[in-house]
Amino acid sequence: MPRRKQDSNPEQKDLLNVAVQLRTAPCVPALRAAVQQRRVQNYKGATETTRLLLQHWFERDHRGFDGRPFAYYAFQREAIETLIYVWEVARVRSRKALLEKYTQSLEGVRLPPNDEFSRFAIKMATGSGKTKVMSLAIVWQFMNAAREAEEIAKDYARTFLVIAPNVIVYERLKTDFAGGRIFEVDPLIPLSMKIFWDFDCVLRGAGERAHSEGMLFLTNIQQFYERPSRSNDDEPEEITDMLGHKPPTQKLEVTE
Numbered sequence: 001m002p003r004r005k006q007d008s009n010p011e012q013k014d015l016l017n018v019a020v021q022l023r024t025a026p027c028v029p030a031l032r033a034a035v036q037q038r039r040v041q042n043y044k045g046a047t048e049t050t051r052l053l054l055q056h057w058f059e060r061d062h063r064g065f066d067g068r069p070f071a072y073y074a075f076q077r078e079a080i081e082t083l084i085y086v087w088e089v090a091r092v093r094s095r096k097a098l099l100e101k102y103t104q105s106l107e108g109v110r111l112p113p114n115d116e117f118s119r120f121a122i123k124m125a126t127g128s129g130k131t132k133v134m135s136l137a138i139v140w141q142f143m144n145a146a147r148e149a150e151e152i153a154k155d156y157a158r159t160f161l162v163i164a165p166n167v168i169v170y171e172r173l174k175t176d177f178a179g180g181r182i183f184e185v186d187p188l189i190p191l192s193m194k195i196f197w198d199f200d201c202v203l204r205g206a207g208e209r210a211h212s213e214g215m216l217f218l219t220n221i222q223q224f225y226e227r228p229s230r231s232n233d234d235e236p237e238e239i240t241d242m243l244g245h246k247p248p249t250q251k252l253e254v255t256e
Contacts, residue, residue: 026109027099027103029104030103031086032082034085034102035078043089044089046088046089047148049143049144049148050088050140052192053139054084058077064185065184065185076129080136083120093118094116095112095119099111131172131173131176135182135188139188139189141157145157145158146196146198146214147196159216160214163221163224167222169220174218178201179201180200183199197214198213199214199216200214200215201216202216204220
């Protein structure tokens with residue numbers, strides 16, 4: 001008589017359930033709905049500068065530096081719109097406030113004990129255009145700081161620090177930011193706002209620059225590491241930046 005197939009372990013089923021593993025972050029559904037509503041309402045609650053920028057970026061036809069049609073992707077638009085909504089419309093300044101306001105249930109959600117500084121993260125896949133969103137965020141912040149009245153402008157930044165996780169990513173970012181290239185090639189700044197754009201990009205190790213109203217500093221995280229003194233057999237710094245320090249060698253002592 002054939003044996004009856006035993007039911008699999010329910011815990012094992014949960015491990016194989018892709019839907020469980022792909023649950024989104026707790027704030028995303030409510031935030032996404034709020035951002036969509038603000039878009040329909042022509043970004044109600046945003047500053048005049050922000051509305052002009054959003055209309056320029058996403059509601060006008062553009063051509064790239066090569067003359068071909070250019071448009072930002074939908075997920076790039078959603079990313080910058082969400083950041084703008086959280087900071088400018090909802091005026092959320094901490095992760096704790098974000099969780100309390102947009103999470104459906106705080107059950108099982110751990111509120112951060114140390115939350116003194118505003119920290120926001122945009123999760124995007126590799127190759128999806130994170131640098132594009134970074135440039136949008138920089139222009140949004142700087143233009144509000146430069147154009148809006150003082151009581152509004154004080155909440156926006158003119159100076160930016162971009163830190164790459166390694167030398168490879170640094171070199172990629174350098175291609176976009178060196179000489180402010182991305183701000184010239186992409187349709188980031190409306191013609192009516194060009195007069196306010198006094199901005200410079202400084203790469204790691206660069207010398208002293210002339211004063212500008214806005215500035216971006218680009219470096220990689222390894223520049224902040226404390227470096228031990230090098231011996232003659234040490235590998236080049238570029239290799240160390242990418243792969244880390246060489247493991248210590250062990251000497252084998254032979255005794256009679």
